[in-house]
Amino acid sequence: xxxxxxxxxxxxxxxxxxxxxxxxxxxxxxxxxxxxxxxxxxxxxxxxxxxxxxxxxxxxxxxxxxxxxxxxxxxxxxxxxxxxxxxxxxxxxxxxxxxxxxxxxxxxxxxxxxxxxxxxxxxxxxxxxxxxxxxxxxxxxxxxxxxxxxxxxxxxxxxxxxxxxxxxxxxxxxx
Numbered sequence: 609x610x611x612x613x614x615x616x617x618x619x620x621x622x623x624x625x626x627x628x629x630x631x632x633x634x635x636x637x638x639x640x641x642x643x644x645x646x647x648x649x650x651x652x653x654x655x656x657x658x659x660x661x662x663x664x665x666x667x668x669x670x671x672x673x674x675x676x677x678x679x680x681x682x683x684x685x686x687x688x689x690x691x692x693x694x695x696x697x698x699x700x701x702x703x704x705x706x707x708x709x710x711x712x713x714x715x716x717x718x719x720x721x722x723x724x725x726x727x728x729x730x731x732x733x734x735x736x737x738x739x740x741x742x743x744x745x746x747x748x749x750x751x752x753x754x755x756x757x758x759x760x761x762x763x764x765x766x767x768x769x770x771x772x773x774x775x776x777x778x779x780x781x782x783x
Contacts, residue, residue, distance in 0.1 A: 620659040623705070625695070629719070630655050630706065637723045642762050646730060649748050653730070654692075654700035657708040670710045670771070671722050673729045674703045675752050701750065702730055721767035728759045 634655065638647050646653070654676070662669040676699060680688030693699040704726045711719065733741040733751040741749040760777055769775040 620708075622658065622660050623656045623695075624659055624708070626655045626657050626706065627711075630657075630711070630723075633716075633719045633723050634727075637720055637727060640724065640766070642724070642766075643727050645732065645748075646727065646750075649750070651702065651730060651750055652698070652700040653727070654696045654698070654703045656696075656703060656705050657711065658705050659708045661707065661709060667773070668710070669707065671704060671706045671726045673726045673752055674705070676700055676703050679703065702752070717767060718770055721763065721770040724766065725763055725771075728755065728763065729753055 634653070637643060645651075676689070676692065679692075689699060692703070704723070706722065706726075710722070714722065729752050730750055731753045733749040735741045743749055760774065764774060764778060769778045
């Protein structure tokens with residue numbers, strides 16, 4: 609039998625449920641006008657903490673957001689969804705994963721900024737003509753999108769250049 613990657617009693621699992629303050633911060637951020645569409649449309653969002661640092665290129669990934677229906681593929685999709693639902697107590701439409709190390713050392717403003725940033729990835733899908741997309745029942749369809757400049761403008765206006773990426777973005781824009 610393969611050895612479990614967690615061999616020491618003090619090792620944390622790769623992912624864990626978030627501390628209660630994540631829900632408190634999310635509640636504040638979801639009341640901001642930029643994210644009101646998520647509340648108005650009952651978009652279901654789950655939260656996990658990543659206990660191992662994830663590097664993307666030369667940077668630490670502080671957070672990520674995922675369409676739960678697209679996370680798992682193939683024959684193990686049902687198993688993955690079952691395990692995620694068991695861990696979270698429900699199966700959300702989107703899953704936000706936050707870096708536990710960053711979260712533990714972040715200020716309240718940095719925490720709000722990170723949640724704001726990740727939720728900005730969840731937008732209404734567009735059809736092939738660029739119009740907002742709706743399902744057969746007339747409800748908006750949401751998806752994970754990459755950021756555009758307007759998302760960064762909103763983020764910087766509200767929180768300042770709170771992350772190294774945003775500080776670099778602002779510096780380039782000021783040249």
